[in-house]
Amino acid sequence: MSTEDNKSIPEEEPGKRSLNFIEEKIEKDLNNNKNNRQVHTRFPPEPNGFLHIGHAKSIVLNFGLAKEYNGKCNLRFDDTNPIKESTEYVDSIKEDIHWLGYDWEERLYYASDYFEQLYEMAEKLIKDGKAFVCDLSQDQIAEYRGTPTEPGIESPYRNRSIEENLDLFRRMRAGEFPDGSRMLRAKIDMSSPNMHLRDPIMYRIKRSYHHRTGYDWCIYPMYDFAHGQSDYIESITHSLCTLEFEVHRPLYDWFLDNLVEEGEIRPQQIEFARLNLSYTIVSKRKLLELVENDYVDGWDDPRMPTISGFRRRGYTPDAIKNFVEKVGIAKRDNVIDVALLEHSIREDLNKKAPRVMAVLDPVKVIIDNYPDDTTEDLELVNNPEDESMGSRKVPFSKEVYIEKKDFMEDPPKKFFRMAPGREVRLKGAYVVKCDDYKKDDQGNITEIHCTYDPQTKSGADTSGKKVKGTLHWVSAPHAFQAEVRLYDRLFNDPAPSSKDEDFKAFINPDSLKVFKNCYLEPVLKDAEPEDKFQFQRIGYFCVDRYSEKRLPVFNQTVTLKDTWAKKEKQQQNQKKKG
């Protein structure tokens, strides 16, 4: 560094993107030969709910950093509160992480694996005079703790002898005292401006079945006494968590100061901002509320911002990972525009999803000059973005269905679709002209009559005709019926959880629309659950996870971008205002 006199212009390194603040910190540690130049992270979920998009950020960060720096990332379940945790959640979490494409190899751990070691550490602190058994009630504890602006006062039990503390703590473990009657506290500083340092609770008595240790324990460590030491036990070098744990860091360090042995790897906690998404809630507690009160169809409802919800909705792991990478890592509070998520899935599916035709809200079109008993097998490409995806045969006949929305009796001038006297192309087939239509008593269009121009056959057009609009369609006799579910955002408000009102007041009543009589082209009969398609001109769809062959169900992942719909909407809004 000292010989850097000639200010050489820094070489442009095109492959090197700018580092986020955590990567910078890691590289600094690496340069200082800290932790034997190892990088070891962990993803530490509590198994008390399903993983959501916010966890995806943490997963991508922790596993991604390990990969980037040739290190390892553990999966550790932070299971120190048995009353909220269960193996159902453990299983779902493991499945979601694997689905995203990450692997903890043989490093699957549980904080409950360390209960015995944690207990030993607690005894050590007692013996060192740094922890004591306190008999204060819950209310008294709160009272003695003070407030953020006023210091607390010391517990009358704070100065028990080491022998008495040790005896009492052992008897706590042995089950001699009722739940809540005593606890073990760290002896730190009741007047600290940091609330977390005011003799924090280390252990509480709680008789409850634990999903892994059963009834072996009746005392359980608190998060603060478990997390840092678990990191230490696993030789974690960089312990990443979200901003709300920033105030816990002095306590994290205090325990480590008193427990870490010479020469051992000492983990450091680094905090980053959690991910917030507009129009959605990312809070396990609130998501649980939606599930328990049947606002949604379980944790994996396609409207849920859970990993399993996105999966059922048709999102891909790549889209989620790309999204999270685009969002970045920093320390300021943020709200990500849900449009960025939608952009990520469209970007991915545009490359991967085969195109098919499906009519969601059908109206019949009869091509009067087309022969009665003829079926043509038309060849359509599966994906114009990727020739290697080949092509397929699509049957065409005298009667087809098109979308009701694609016909207007009296269209505005920029409407490029079917209308009386107008010509449009049926995608991959012919140009047809609308001659006539029928209506029922309520004025609904029931039938549209057209003539086709045989010269305009797709790929062999000799007519030289240019038409503005191209419609998707399915041949009526060949179509099969399916249910299609359209999803919209679950909440109407851009920030449903930041208001004084109950977040449930912002639930969008139209977040799910079910179309039961949709007609799909024949290839879709063979589709398997989770298969993904682009329904041309509509959006991306996938076969529902629980779909059955008898009556298949397709979920809309996301719409195609639709500049026509956008213009319509803007005009409507202007009319309302004007």
Next chain:
RNA sequence: UGUCCGGUGGUGUAAUGGCAACACGUCUGAUUUUGGUUCAGAAGAGUCCAGGUUCGAACCCUGGCCGGACAACCA
């Protein structure tokens, strides 16, 4: 009226003492047998404010202002 952490286009993220960049979104236009994709382009911040240091400050210093976190035997 405490401690800690943050304030850069509408949103998110860069620039680490040297021309404020990239992505999403928005708006034009072209291409298109998907009103998709693709392509070309535009608008939009002078970096919360005020001082200071410096030839030069988004970046360093001082003081404000604004926002967030913290008072569960939750994590």
